[in-house]
Amino acid sequence: MGNVALKGIDSDTKAVPRSRAFTARLEEFRLDDTSKTGRDAALPRARGEGRHPSQRILFATPEIADFVKVGGLGDVSSALPRALAAHHDIRILMPAYREVRNSALNIRRVGHLPAHAELPACELGEMTCADGMVIYVLLCPELYERDGGPYGTGPGGYGSGGWEDNDIRFARLSLAAAQIAAGQAGLDWQPQLLHLNDWTCGLAPAYLEWMGRQVPSVFTIHNLAYQGLFDRSRCTALGIPDSAFHIEGVEYYGRLSFMKAGIVYASHVTTVSATYAQEITTPEFGCGLEGLLCCKAQQGRLSGIPNGIDDSWDPRTDAHLVQAFSSNDWRGKRANADYVRHRFGLAPSAGPLFAMVSRMVHQKGVDLVIDAAPSIVQAGGQLVFIGSGERRVEEQLDRLAERYPGAVAAYIGFDEYEARCIYAGSDFLLMPSRFEPCGLSQMYAQRFGSLPIAHRTGGLADTIEDGVTGFLFEGANLASFMLAIQQAFSVYHSTELFYAMRRAAMTGRYHWRQSIAPYTQLYRRICNEAGVEVRQAG
Numbered sequence: 001m002g003n004v005a006l007k008g009i010d011s012d013t014k015a016v017p018r019s020r021a022f023t024a025r026l027e028e029f030r031l032d033d034t035s036k037t038g039r040d041a042a043l044p045r046a047r048g049e050g051r052h053p054s055q056r057i058l059f060a061t062p063e064i065a066d067f068v069k070v071g072g073l074g075d076v077s078s079a080l081p082r083a084l085a086a087h088h089d090i091r092i093l094m095p096a097y098r099e100v101r102n103s104a105l106n107i108r109r110v111g112h113l114p115a116h117a118e119l120p121a122c123e124l125g126e127m128t129c130a131d132g133m134v135i136y137v138l139l140c141p142e143l144y145e146r147d148g149g150p151y152g153t154g155p156g157g158y159g160s161g162g163w164e165d166n167d168i169r170f171a172r173l174s175l176a177a178a179q180i181a182a183g184q185a186g187l188d189w190q191p192q193l194l195h196l197n198d199w200t201c202g203l204a205p206a207y208l209e210w211m212g213r214q215v216p217s218v219f220t221i222h223n224l225a226y227q228g229l230f231d232r233s234r235c236t237a238l239g240i241p242d243s244a245f246h247i248e249g250v251e252y253y254g255r256l257s258f259m260k261a262g263i264v265y266a267s268h269v270t271t272v273s274a275t276y277a278q279e280i281t282t283p284e285f286g287c288g289l290e291g292l293l294c295c296k297a298q299q300g301r302l303s304g305i306p307n308g309i310d311d312s313w314d315p316r317t318d319a320h321l322v323q324a325f326s327s328n329d330w331r332g333k334r335a336n337a338d339y340v341r342h343r344f345g346l347a348p349s350a351g352p353l354f355a356m357v358s359r360m361v362h363q364k365g366v367d368l369v370i371d372a373a374p375s376i377v378q379a380g381g382q383l384v385f386i387g388s389g390e391r392r393v394e395e396q397l398d399r400l401a402e403r404y405p406g407a408v409a410a411y412i413g414f415d416e417y418e419a420r421c422i423y424a425g426s427d428f429l430l431m432p433s434r435f436e437p438c439g440l441s442q443m444y445a446q447r448f449g450s451l452p453i454a455h456r457t458g459g460l461a462d463t464i465e466d467g468v469t470g471f472l473f474e475g476a477n478l479a480s481f482m483l484a485i486q487q488a489f490s491v492y493h494s495t496e497l498f499y500a501m502r503r504a505a506m507t508g509r510y511h512w513r514q515s516i517a518p519y520t521q522l523y524r525r526i527c528n529e530a531g532v533e534v535r536q537a538g
């Protein structure tokens with residue numbers, strides 16, 4: 001275990017970043033000014049941006065935080081369609097998992113989706129949320145009503161421990177999107193455009209192609225590392241023609257790739273930050289698909305549109321918190337810190353509280369945090385982890401907490417309430433991700449006045465201002481990470497600077513409203529290219 005000493009942390013302020021730009025930028029936040037911290041004050045309101053073309057869009061997703069959330073995609077699927085609904089007739093499609101069936105919302109049967117190959121026929125239900133958002137749900141109990149997560153029984157669900165029939169389950173979801181778009185579901189509503197998310201929806205544009213139907217589609221990559229790879233022998237069961245199993249189709253190194261299908265057959269590919277859109281065209285981040293993604297980029301068919309966060313993430317009003325707070329008054333933040341220390345068995349302390357709220361997987365660099373922990377503790381810091389993921393990592397976290405009672409706490413599990421209190425109560429959020437398509441945690445942390453310490457990659461590079469709203473370090477290795485942690489300690493002990501950074505972080509403009517215009521322009525462009533008539537919204 002690398003234990004890099006943090007020498008002279010208390011007195012050494014040399015490590016505090018003090019470039020001219022940094023000083024000038026932070027000067028704005030030295031004294032509190034509530035007009036700056038009023039969130040999104042300068043952002044146009046959703047309906048105030050003028051006239052937008054309005055399209056009928058079906059947004060297909062495997063998870064939505066209203067019912068089931070494994071990670072960031074659940075948040076995006078809940079918030080993005082709602083932000084877009086002010087301008088488009090957008091509806092959501094997802095499987096009717098047990099959590100959906102058990103929800104208080106009434107499900108009306110509105111359509112029927114025919115079988116195809118070994119994909120069973122199923123009913124289509126419609127639910128209307130309290131805010132009017134319409135969600136179509138795939139009613140197929142044998143595929144979706146199970147004890148366990150949407151992707152499997154394994155913690156975190158994405159990777160190992162996936163359901164054995166995930167090929168059928170998510171081919172069924174993809175086919176449903178295609179059938180609805182093709183007008184084969186018996187609905188009185190037909191989308192003009194599909195917006196598809198991750199490998200679980202990747203076959204949708206391919207099915208449309210094989211049906212001979214031209215419906216424009218956007219395929220959004222939230223994480224290229226999870227590709228939905230299956231044995232080629234499964235093609236027949238999934239109704240994939242032999243003629244599509246080649247290098248320019250669904251074939252990926254001899255296997256069937258749902259992710260590749262989405263990239264190949266969709267009209268346009270997006271990912272969730274500008275930096276990640278560029279990174280995935282390189283061998284280091286492209287997961288073997290960099291050649292294809294490079295071609296897409298050259299054709300102008302790959303772009304990065306950053307995620308945002310929704311209005312529920314406001315420390316002044318969030319009912320999950322022990323006490324509300326704003327950048328005017330840190331008492332509420334301290335009350336949340338006291339709660340977190342008490343709740344997770346940490347000792348009272350005047351030192352900084354570091355947090356990690358994450359799926360505990362290799363991507364997130366949790367091993368680096370585990371290696372850094374002894375030095376953080378030695379320097380007077382405390383650490384709280386909340387997350388679940390790879391069993392081996394969970395066990396390491398438990399051992400770490402046992403080794404440093406009162407200084408390190410690990411909560412293995414998923415709990416939205418505690419996660420929000422941890423963002424609110426912590427001083428720093430650790431996010432040394434090896435890659436990060438966008439990342440929402442660092443945006444939530446900033447909004448709640450917890451400064452992220454993050455690897456300069458993907459969306460982290462795009463949403464953290466180094467030395468102003470957080471700390472960025474180059475290269476996902478322990479030495480660089482420790483230097484950033486050292487800077488954080490120095491800033492923590494320089495109270496005025498620390499509060500100025502907190503205020504700067506809390507003003508970050510990461511609202512979904514920022515994403516409406518780029519998505520709208522993209523939808524309009526691909527509809528125009530496909531000859532789909534778009535009406536002007538009133």
Ligand SMILES: Nc1ncnc2c1ncn2[C@@H]1O[C@H](COP(=O)(O)OP(=O)(O)O[C@H]2O[C@H](CO)[C@@H](O)[C@H](O)[C@H]2O)[C@@H](O)[C@H]1O
Nearest residue numbers: 071072222358386387413414415416419437438439440441
């Ligand atoms: N134990 C726990 N209890 C409660 N809440 C927990 C939790 N562990 C994590 N969370 C929550 O899960 C979400 C994680 O979202 P991220 O976007 O940061 O990462 P994720 O890798 O899941 O998403 C992927 O998709 C999103 C969406 O596009 C991209 O931002 C990201 O880069 C990509 O890896 C946050 O809402 C966080 O608060």
